[in-house]
Amino acid sequence: MKNKKTITVAVTGLNAIDSPGPGIAVIRGLKESDFFNVRIIGLAYEILEPGIYMDELVDKVYQIPVPSSGFDVMLERLKYIQGKEKIDVLIPNFDAELMTFIKLKPILNKMGIKMLIPTKEQFEERLKGELNKFGEKLGIKVPKSETVFTINELEETLDDYDYPVVIKGKFYDAYIATNIEQAKIFFYKILAKWGAPIIVQEFINGNEFNITALGDGKGNMLGAVPMRKTFLTDKGKAWAGISIDDPKLLKMANDVISKTKWAGGMEIELMKEEKTNELYLLEINPRFPAWIYLANGCGQNHPEMLVKFLMGETVDPIEEYAIGKMFIRYSYDMICDLDKYEKMSIHGEV
């Protein structure tokens, strides 16, 4: 398309590491837009997030305060950044930062920064500890789970579960424990890293499937691509995956988006029980997954669709996608000059 409109999009999640954030995959989709010429502002929490040093993808980077610094600190930083850059759209890519951005949304909107993100209620009802209620509301099977805060609560709760059992953090990390001692070790490990609560979940034996989907906030699903992970890292993250053809999965994604009126990207994690072939909802992540570029490879560029929607362009829902497309990640050593690292360390921008 000629005369592409130039816009500025800020993106978080530049941590393209072994457990990657989605930022770089989102940026790749945006840079391949047929509709927009996208200038990317990277927002980084750590100065060694690899995306900071990817000059071909990221035009300018600012360090931002971690979500625990508070609402006001983040707002001040974003005001400073917006004073220098005219950001049109911001795409948050971390679960842990999303509540801050939900609170900031009306203020950022007045500053000219648009976001397509879930509401506080939508964000909270799909929290891991609330998933049973969420499943009931939507008529979707969810493995039995309970939220615990202390080791005593964990011990009491485990009396009602058969092993193996899954021990999960509120935002990240999940481990399969085959006995109470292992469960306690995982409890403390997750508690030290992510804090309480910890979720105890029934283990479902089967194949895991994931869906990335985009909702317009009015109950319409703009696109969805299901995939199966074909290679996992030791952290359980997808290192390779393949797009699949399962209408049941797409129907479930459509149900979730239409019944919740979800706004923005989401990743649905499901388990198909081997014994019964029943689908169980494991998690809903309130953002694009790190493998979102597979959707682009399948013919659905969700980051571009999200930006088009926010910029007031017509976005027609897409149902078609290529089946049997694979993604395979790889490690790559960039050689970087020290001055960029120095600028990020001293000035917090580069």
Next chain:
Amino acid sequence: MKLKKNIAISESGFIFNPEIGTSFTTNSLGVAILKQLKEKTSLDKIKDSIVKNYDIDPITCEKDLDDFLRIVNQYNLLEEQS
């Protein structure tokens, strides 16, 4: 016995199940059997064609065909029997 209709069978012997994203490899005879299953050919006819085209007696053929179909079933390539 019927192969799931969306199973992709390549002449090279690469079999892809798009419903769950799994893939397998087989030889040219395996490809021929799967293609016939997809066309809803009866097991007796499949067995007859193998006996006719390969140097194998009917009893061994039936046993080998049963073994192959058991694997095909384990790989979730067959329609569920109602």
